[in-house]
Amino acid sequence: MNALAGWISENSGLLLRLSLLHLGLVAMSVFLAAAVAVPLAVALTRPRWQRYARNVLDVVNVLQTVPGLALIGFASALWAWLGEGIGWWPALTALVAYALLPLFSNALTGIGQVPSAVRRSAEALGLAERQIWWQVELPLSWPALLAGLRTAVVFNVGTAALAAAIGADCLGTLIFQGIATGNTTLLLAGALPTALMALLLELLFALLQKRLFPRRMAAR
Amino acid sequence: MSTKTPPETSSDAPAIVLENVTCRYGALEVFKQISLGIAPGQVTVLIGPSGSGKTTLLGLMNGMVRPQSGRVLVRGQDLARADLIALRRRIGYVIQEVGLFPHYTVYQNIALVPRLLKWEEARIRNRVEALLGLIRIPADRLNAYPDQLSGGQQQRVGVARALAADPDILLMDEPFGALDPITREQLQDDFLALQRRLHKTVVFVTHDMDEALKLGDRIVLLNQGRIVQAGHPFQFLLQPANDFVRSFVGRHRLLTAIRLEQLQPWLPSVQVAEALPRQEARARQKAPPGWLLAPEQPDSEPVLWQRGRAGLQRVQARPTVLQATDTLESALAVLLSRPGSVLLIRDEPTDQMAAATVADLQGALSQALRELNPPEAPR
Numbered sequence: 271m272n273a274l275a276g277w278i279s280e281n282s283g284l285l286l287r288l289s290l291l292h293l294g295l296v297a298m299s300v301f302l303a304a305a306v307a308v309p310l311a312v313a314l315t316r317p318r319w320q321r322y323a324r325n326v327l328d329v330v331n332v333l334q335t336v337p338g339l340a341l342i343g344f345a346s347a348l349w350a351w352l353g354e355g356i357g358w359w360p361a362l363t364a365l366v367a368y369a370l371l372p373l374f375s376n377a378l379t380g381i382g383q384v385p386s387a388v389r390r391s392a393e394a395l396g397l398a399e400r401q402i403w404w405q406v407e408l409p410l411s412w413p414a415l416l417a418g419l420r421t422a423v424v425f426n427v428g429t430a431a432l433a434a435a436i437g438a439d440c441l442g443t444l445i446f447q448g449i450a451t452g453n454t455t456l457l458l459a460g461a462l463p464t465a466l467m468a469l470l471l472e473l474l475f476a477l478l479q480k481r482l483f484p485r486r487m488a489a490r
Numbered sequence: 491m492s493t494k495t496p497p498e499t500s501s502d503a504p505a506i507v508l509e510n511v512t513c514r515y516g517a518l519e520v521f522k523q524i525s526l527g528i529a530p531g532q533v534t535v536l537i538g539p540s541g542s543g544k545t546t547l548l549g550l551m552n553g554m555v556r557p558q559s560g561r562v563l564v565r566g567q568d569l570a571r572a573d574l575i576a577l578r579r580r581i582g583y584v585i586q587e588v589g590l591f592p593h594y595t596v597y598q599n600i601a602l603v604p605r606l607l608k609w610e611e612a613r614i615r616n617r618v619e620a621l622l623g624l625i626r627i628p629a630d631r632l633n634a635y636p637d638q639l640s641g642g643q644q645q646r647v648g649v650a651r652a653l654a655a656d657p658d659i660l661l662m663d664e665p666f667g668a669l670d671p672i673t674r675e676q677l678q679d680d681f682l683a684l685q686r687r688l689h690k691t692v693v694f695v696t697h698d699m700d701e702a703l704k705l706g707d708r709i710v711l712l713n714q715g716r717i718v719q720a721g722h723p724f725q726f727l728l729q730p731a732n733d734f735v736r737s738f739v740g741r742h743r744l745l746t747a748i749r750l751e752q753l754q755p756w757l758p759s760v761q762v763a764e765a766l767p768r769q770e771a772r773a774r775q776k777a778p779p780g781w782l783l784a785p786e787q788p789d790s791e792p793v794l795w796q797r798g799r800a801g802l803q804r805v806q807a808r809p810t811v812l813q814a815t816d817t818l819e820s821a822l823a824v825l826l827s828r829p830g831s832v833l834l835i836r837d838e839p840t841d842q843m844a845a846a847t848v849a850d851l852q853g854a855l856s857q858a859l860r861e862l863n864p865p866e867a868p869r
Contacts (some may be wrong), residue, residue: 391589394552394661395651396579409593471698 275464283460287442289463292440293360295430299365304373306366308415311377312403321461333369338429341368341387349387353441361433361440368429369422376418380411413483420475427468431460441467503566505530505659505691506551511560513546513715520546521715521719530658533685535691535702537738538712544695547712548661550658551693564659578734579603582652582690586646586667588643590636603655607628611638616863621650624684631832649681653688660692678704682815684840685783694832699739703727704748722862723747729859748855749822750835751814755845755852760843761835764788766802781845783809783834794845809834811843821851 314323333341345364346355375447382408392402411448434442441464498793505529513521520543528534536544549555552564553574562569564577589812590599597618604614622629626648636644636728645665652660662776666674682705685692702709703723710720719731727744730736763784782795782802824833825848835844
């Protein structure tokens with residue numbers, strides 16, 4: 271333990287850099303995944319496209335079922351074929367694919383849960399499609415969206431650690447080095463902050479959810 | 491004199507017109523070549539068994555349903571070429587499931603359409619507060635959320651939301667269908683009272699004939715995408731077009747469904763006075779014949795008098811007074827229990843009085859029917 275504390279105080283700069291890179295990978299991947307998943311879910315809840323929702327969900331489900339490390343391997347292979355197979359971009363690609371499912375399926379559920387009577391009266395009273403989304407569907411599916419965001423973020427904190435395997439600098443880098451050199455101190459210096467980050471983000475989302483949606487629970 | 495719009499409508503152009511409309515969902519034909527005009531300022535009730543197409547018909551009127559062929563005109567404008575968003579903001583819409591926004595307060599829900607129309611906030615607030623009084627919701631509920639209201643209150647707010655921007659047309663799809671019988675009756679009564687003041691063009695869908703007879707100025711009975719009979723409630727009661735209509739109306743409803751207010755225009759009116767006019771008590775020959783309600787002595791109870799050639803004759807002290815909204819059945823019950831008596835019928839909003847004997851009622855009924863003939867031919 272003393273050895274760990276000593277290592278951390280000596281290498282605080284490195285640890286901070288790797289933590290920020292780790293967080294950056296998570297934030298960027300979840301953001302990009304949300305930018306894909308939510309519009310996709312919106313499109314697939316319109317009457318025109320509704321019948322394809324099931325198929326798309328199946329595909330996204332398959333992506334999620336592939337083990338994280340394997341997915342990272344595939345992303346690396348893909349990027350190697352395009353040019354450079356190691357580093358940030360392949361890692362980001364894998365993480366985006368990994369975060370799609372919770373975001374997409376929660377968005378689909380959330381929008382699907384908007385009562386059809388509410389949507390119908392919104393339309394009948396003269397809200398345009400876009401207004402129905404911003405004023406009705408988004409606010410009403412927001413709890414489900416946030417829950418999806420929470421799952422995706424916490425998942426990806428774990429999966430991002432694996433990205434060190436293809437040379438993306440993050441807290442996983444310390445873990446892999448620790449394993450490779452039999453250095454427990456180094457291993458823990460990577461593993462503990464990773465675990466802590468997951469726990470803290472989980473807590474943050476829990477607080478956020480409680481703060482944003484207290485009415486359902488507080489009413490009556 | 492009638493509080494309902496008289497059956498022979500003004501010459502105003504119809505507010506909504508359906509011209510040879512054919513409507514299909516896939517292979518299923520909902521309507522074939524249906525034509526219908528909706529008179530302004532009246533309550534038109536669309537009624538029929540489930541699957542008869544009444545909700546689809548309503549959807550045609552604000553462009554939520556597009557016809558495969560034929561035209562739909564609202565205020566003379568062809569919906570195929572109309573800005574539907576703008577149109578819908580000028581048509582109120584109420585549905586059975588209410589469909590209030592659960593994340594909006596009562597105030598925000600009612601303010602919805604005025605905000606879409608970019609009214610000033612002060613004007614919106616005034617309007618919402620005025621509407622709350624109209625629908626009888628206490629002002630302290632303004633900041634409540636829909637799930638904190640009872641079912642009846644929710645639908646009242648639903649009606650207020652539909653009326654918020656003061657549209658001249660109101661589409662209502664079984665608005666009271668999900669409420670318990672007592673609440674439903676209350677909301678129906680309130681709706682009628684509201685309609686007497688506002689005179690909106692209302693298209694009201696229901697599957698409940700009692701509701702149709704109670705609320706409708708005109709009833710359109712649909713079956714399997716066709717109009718079976720359209721006309722005044724009287725015609726449904728007294729001249730059903732065929733056995734389907736007869737079974738749908740139900741024979742027992744005749745007496746309860748005819749309201750005294752519907753007969754009042756044809757009944758002799760009663761003049762009400764504080765006291766017997768001195769002059770008239772003597773020089774009565776000049777006065778036209780008719781009924782007079784006045785006390786014999788100042789401050790004594792009112793007495794019903796009949797003016798005739800022989801002068802003023804005392805008929806009855808303390809005659810029974812019924813409301814115009816009461817049924818023919820209750821009027822007959824009173825008249826038949828006291829042979830030879832005269833009944834007074836008071837119309838609350840206008841404060842007009844009419845008098846009726848059994849013979850008067852009979853006469854009014856046949857007169858009403860005569861004025862409605864010939865019945866509108868089923869299309």
